[in-house]
Amino acid sequence: MQHTEPTGTAQLSAALKAALLATPPVVGGAVPDLGRAVFTGSGDSLASALVATAHGHRALSAGDLTWSETMPAGCDTVVGISHSGTSGATVRALRLAGAAGLKTVAITSQPSSPLAESADSVHLVPTLELAETVPCAGHVMLAQGVAAVCGVDTAPVGSALAGVLDGVRDLVTAQLDALPADAPAAISVLALPELRSGADFWVLKLIEACGLAARNVPLEESGHVDYFIGPQEHLTLQLIGLLGRPRFDRLAQALRSTGQRVQQIDLSGPATTDGPAGPLVRDLAAAVAGTWFADGAARRWGRPPFRGGAVNMDASHIKLDI
Template identity: 75%
Template sequence: MPAAPRSTPASASASACAALRAALLDAPPVTVNSVPDLGRAVFVGSGDSLASGLIATEFGHRALSAGDVTWSQTLPAACDTLVGISHSGTSGATVRALRMARDAGLKTVAITSQASSPLADTADEVRLVPTLRVEEEVPCAGHVMLAQGVAAVCGVDTTPFNQALAQSLDGVRATVDAHVRDLPGSAPAAVSVLSLPELCSGADFWVLKLIEACGLAVRTVPLEESGHVDYFIGPQAHLTLQLMGPHGRSRFDRLAEALRTTGQTVCQVDTRHLTDPSAPDAAVLRDLATAVAGTWFAHGAALRWGRPPFRGGAVNMDARHIKLDS
């Protein structure tokens, strides 16, 4: 029997694009109600869920790692409502953080896809998001729905988002494929992801997916902080990914020029037209599309560099170490 054809970055992104589009168009929209009297809210989660929570910073709230609350045994100062985010509703640190808040008399909210879960059982109010039925080698579907749930809790009408995001995916894929083709042929020693706060959720998600897919050390850096220190990185190969939104283009360009003079590879990803900039709540949609782009870029980079996602099965994926124990 002939061997199955080897997946290429372009074929992988085409397959992922078709699957995600079908899932988005088939799924019910996220119709979560906003939370009355949310007050000064802190959104907590871990991993992909924390990236989803960062959407709330666009609306004046805060987002923290659930572990920072749980393992320090300290609730955030000046917090009226603690919002826990977990697709499964079983992330141990997030459930424990919500229990701490409940016991302290704070208002608690759960954003999850599982109505019968420890997280939902702990919360005063539960906001359920649908599950996207899609097979993914490097996952982003859970984040796409949870981030919509976060936006909805903050007052955004997310009803049209599935349709709008589905319509944008061909353009997202074209952008990703072009940048993957321009990558060096071998993996760098490490990767930096730069952004301004308007893309903090999407940038954080790029970091997570690059780590999962490529097994590399990856960090997220505020644009100006990179300008102060990153030109000292070397002499090992380093890749800097600049995620650019509507603001700061001249600063991104000046920094890219400086970093290239030190031998670094700089990839500028313009996210401004990944989605329709005139759509309602265009900034949230752009952040979601940026996250999807990061997932496909990470998978494409892994294929280009010969680094199978999740270290080719070397990583135990049962995740028991982060789940709520008995």
């Protein structure tokens, strides 16, 4: 993956659309007798794992399995997710699962990686060739791999996602224009399960790009506690899909009554497409929107991504070392 200086949302949108249309689709991959599966990964890959929850499976951080050295109760299969196939906790989790006699599956773009070598079966996803500063390419492909393993026909997803990007770009541009001039102390991202994977990705990208504390909050849990937040400046972002709009509106009103800033990001229009893969396209569009929003917010607030090089980016602390 290449890294370049940040560009505007229009350029990001055009580059992603071109990359999606030039990349082979994610096809096949449904695993026979998957049973009760746990999909596991770290960081962006954990956001991809959350896609499986829409199909009756569980998603857990790879560290939950690896560092507790315990397999989840009632689990038949462990699916490890890593674009590079070298994320240490994920590789170890798959090895532990295999040693415990569970079926193991790898979702990766690297067929010769330690993750692939540790799995009973491997589902490969194409690499989305995209120059980006705040990355989303890996998640866009891995999330499709997760859905494919769960039995979703993902062949049309890439082109369908490309088809909604113009609307998503315009939505993000408007939301960036609505941001406060100065960065808040922290950010909450609210969503219902239909956009939970996308919301998790928003949090990751806001942290990477802006260096701010951010969290992913189930909609109703925010309603129970978030009106106590203050007096520091706090930004609440509501990711709205096809469900629950009245509850989003009522909660926004309650939070604003305590002096909080709320932005409603309605993905029910620009990110909606027909067909069985529509929910996945909407969730991926939400994730892409979060990447562009985080990139634009960082520039608006003068907070260069990854703290402008102040953070060691070799990622050695999360890579496989044995």
